[in-house]
Amino acid sequence: MPTSCSSRTSTALSPDLSVRPASSPCQTEGEVVAIAQAGAGIFWLELALSLLPMSPMAGQFAMVGFKDTQDPLLNRPLSIASFEAGSTGCRVGFLVAIRGKGTRRLAEARQGHKLRVIIPMGQSFLRHVGPDQRRIIAVAGGVGVAPMVLLGRQIKQVSPEADFLLLYGAKTKAELAKRHLGLTDGLYVATEDGSEGFKGRVTELVEAERALLLQAGGSAKVFACGPLPMLYALNKLAERHRFDLVVSFEGPMGCGMGFCLGCAMENREGMYVKLCQKGPVMDAKEVDWERLTRSDELRGAGCDFKPA
């Protein structure tokens, strides 16, 4: 059984940040216990941790890196998709899309391979959920579904009354990682080529299924994660249809720990905030959407989107 991360009381406030980190991460070793294809270009990665971290909350992420090489050097941020702690140890699961050097090497890891893991980091979706929340609508594009897997499991603990719907879009059926969602009810799928579910983008599906938002007394909250163009379009919808939108950003990060200021993102007041501590989950109202997309600042997200 893994030993628990030492927890010491600290009165110090994160100096230039009003948000206290949601939790204290710990650094540990993660041994690959399962790795499997989850869809075209997407795989499921499950690690057994040798330390027991604080329990992660949906929307939080881990920094995952290689111990046996310095190329790639930096740890990669990955949303926590599952977490189980038992008497025999603890396991964390990720859904990973192969994008570049780091994720490609991750995909080639075999059982027994040991990775560096710093976990859990950042703000969670859960702090945006009240106990009286009746409906949570998660909107996910591509591998942005990863945090929603954990959200689907945790939401019942936080708001037992809430129903949870997942609107999940991908380019094609092959790219859907449905097997790992742990969901059957309340799943609405969109594919751009119509090979499964609604034909079109997931934002179009949101528009089409707008009725879902209006039920449950109008108190539905939309949580979203996916490519920047999707989030941008969703925000437009939120403004038009006046629903609450909370988004998670996958912008590039250096350390994920608040040390380097490498994850700066401009907020509505024109101030740079650290996405790794203030985010990745943020209220859409705090975001300066026009600047974000105009200035191409989240180019790291692989976004070639130019707003019209």
Next chain:
Amino acid sequence: MPTSCSSRTSTALSPDLSVRPASSPCQTEGEVVAIAQAGAGIFWLELALSLLPMSPMAGQFAMVGFKDTQDPLLNRPLSIASFEAGSTGCRVGFLVAIRGKGTRRLAEARQGHKLRVIIPMGQSFLRHVGPDQRRIIAVAGGVGVAPMVLLGRQIKQVSPEADFLLLYGAKTKAELAKRHLGLTDGLYVATEDGSEGFKGRVTELVEAERALLLQAGGSAKVFACGPLPMLYALNKLAERHRFDLVVSFEGPMGCGMGFCLGCAMENREGMYVKLCQKGPVMDAKEVDWERLTRSDELRGAGCDFKPA
């Protein structure tokens, strides 16, 4: 079945080198088909090549490197310990001692892992064997036994009449990689702690078994590979007892291909020669032993030997 390396006729001589490379290496991919512990700190590595190279001759080496990272950057020279080409493909085997970053990562490779292989390189022991050779005595220290494995198999093809004896030393029994030698007859083992065979260094074993050298009409040839102190001591014996000694050096290399001049080693005439092309197998008489050991020039070989 792998395609064969294209072979074109070339009249060009290696410009600053009198020795024409024994063979034209080709670059190919090697997939790990077997990897197993062979002794304490030593493992057996077997690769299936996707191209059919020229058949390697004992004493030749391959440059082996990682395709999925640039850290470690350089390929590592490894003596070819086995080679089999059949209709289903071709396999090459290595005995590897874990020394630093590169060999440690190699040891962690799993089946299916793909490596870069340039093979075969350098001069062989075989060009020092006449068809009339009656006795070959191989003296190996530690992982220096690797080329002797192939030598034991190939010697019969070249000199069918010759008998082949292997004098093989290691610190302890645990460090002997006996299972992979493919030899039962003619094996003489020495361990420094006496845990198997003769108690002492392999050079002391040579001294003790000097009679072996004198049989077969005095035409016995000694082929040796191992740490520099061992080779140095063996050369002293060769001078004293007047036997022919041919040694293989494991000095540090950059490219192994003759491009970089990184493997320079001074010969008897005080000239730098490229160990990767003129060696690694060299007639002991061509070597400037005093300079070699005095100047610490093969420090890369992990040698902390200071001659008395």
Next chain:
Amino acid sequence: MTSNRLEVTFLGKTIKNPIVAASGCYGYGLEQPELLPPEAFGAITLKGLSATPKRGNPPPRIAETPCGMLNSIGLENVGIEAFAKNTWPHLRGLGVPIIANFFGDDETEFQKAAQMLSDLEGLFAMELNLSCPNKPQWGRILASDPKVASRLVRLIKPLCRYPLIVKLSPNVASISEVAKACEDSGADALSLINTLLGMAIDVDAKSSRLGTRFGGLSGPSIYPIALRMVSEVSRAVRIPIVGMGGVSSPEDAIGMMLAGASLVGVGTLLLVNPFGVEEIKQGMLAYLDRHGLEKVACLQGRL
């Protein structure tokens, strides 16, 4: 007790181990008190501070490179006033020697920052950053010209209540020339190296992978350059050196000390492997044992 085997003396003070957080890679020291406690370090260098707050550069600010990374943070900071009010009170009490890294956009701002930091109680030292490669405001990297560096050190040294460490740039033809100029102008110690000016291109977008055209290269890839510079400078000057640049293992840290460093800075390592600080300290102790040495201080300049 093994722990005082790592003790070193630096600028007249006993430091409990030679590992120093490099500026900009450990924030203001309070970001992760549990993951990487400030007490792990012999001393902590803070993210660069200036008299007035600075916004820094537009994102993206980080691009990975082979065994390294580029950053174009651009010295974003809250300004010394806000720092003094909100952060310093929390930091002071920790008992870890604090080095305040500082800069200005022009000479007056440099002077102002030096004065403001001198007003703080309880700093260990001040580190003058003349070597940031992300300051177009400077026209050039100040520490790339011995005359410019010398002029600034002379200007600022008299304003400093605490020992002055000058941080040098590797983007020079002869770093020992600059080092000597700084020593002659009154620097109490030197720290080197800052990042190397570099660039990364997104070939598909045909643009820089950073929000700026260039950035500063750090991490393991620059270690051989840093080590050489520390070795060179340690033979050229008599003031002590904080050696840094790519240190990521016990061997790297030991190498820095053998080459002449009194303290060893770690920057990029902290972004990647916070536990590396502990690994380095343990590895140093193991090395001392292996070589029959009493104290890590024995290593210094032994090459």
Next chain:
Amino acid sequence: MTSNRLEVTFLGKTIKNPIVAASGCYGYGLEQPELLPPEAFGAITLKGLSATPKRGNPPPRIAETPCGMLNSIGLENVGIEAFAKNTWPHLRGLGVPIIANFFGDDETEFQKAAQMLSDLEGLFAMELNLSCPNKPQWGRILASDPKVASRLVRLIKPLCRYPLIVKLSPNVASISEVAKACEDSGADALSLINTLLGMAIDVDAKSSRLGTRFGGLSGPSIYPIALRMVSEVSRAVRIPIVGMGGVSSPEDAIGMMLAGASLVGVGTLLLVNPFGVEEIKQGMLAYLDRHGLEKVACLQGRL
């Protein structure tokens, strides 16, 4: 035929692809005619030659570093006379443009080498190496001072029968200053970068991992520095540039051209992955297709 999509013009000549073997990493071009045939390259730069043979430095001459390597070969070579007699006849007939890299231990030797190379028939160009970090004889790296570089170029240019490429050093505060000085002094083209001066220590032996104290750093680790310098120099001069330093992938090579290089040199790559030359050429063609471009020459300076 796709192959002429890789054609570029350099110094008035059509070169069949922009990939050039960097000096010292492909020997004299004849070492591995089957593994990596000379015809793979647009042009080949030979290992540095001098008027008289040079022994080079004592081993070890190579030390690996994170994503890079140090070398201290020290310009070992057979001398131009032996080269002309034994090697040149074999090389000439290949039809691949040959660039002869050369140097001397002093000014007279530099001049002598330039004259001797000018006596050869059929060279494509001469590359003046002012930037080797392994020449203690020089006192300093010649290309680290614009005045010294300029003086040598002026001295040597009149002796050259073939176009003169000057090879620059990254060990400078401002490489564009040196570049401009060389252009003004008559250089026909520039190549950059040579290696960065670095060091590696064997901490257990407490000594350099090379036979010399310092060596030259090359390989992927230096790519970001090389790219920045090519970008800087290409804006500062009008003569063409051979961009090199750490190129190891199609993207790296394309990046070099976007930053302003006309040709792309590969050095350390050849020591590691000879097949990389083919990978780069194929990757360039794929990139042209993806971006709807006709010729690789379109990329140049498009950043």
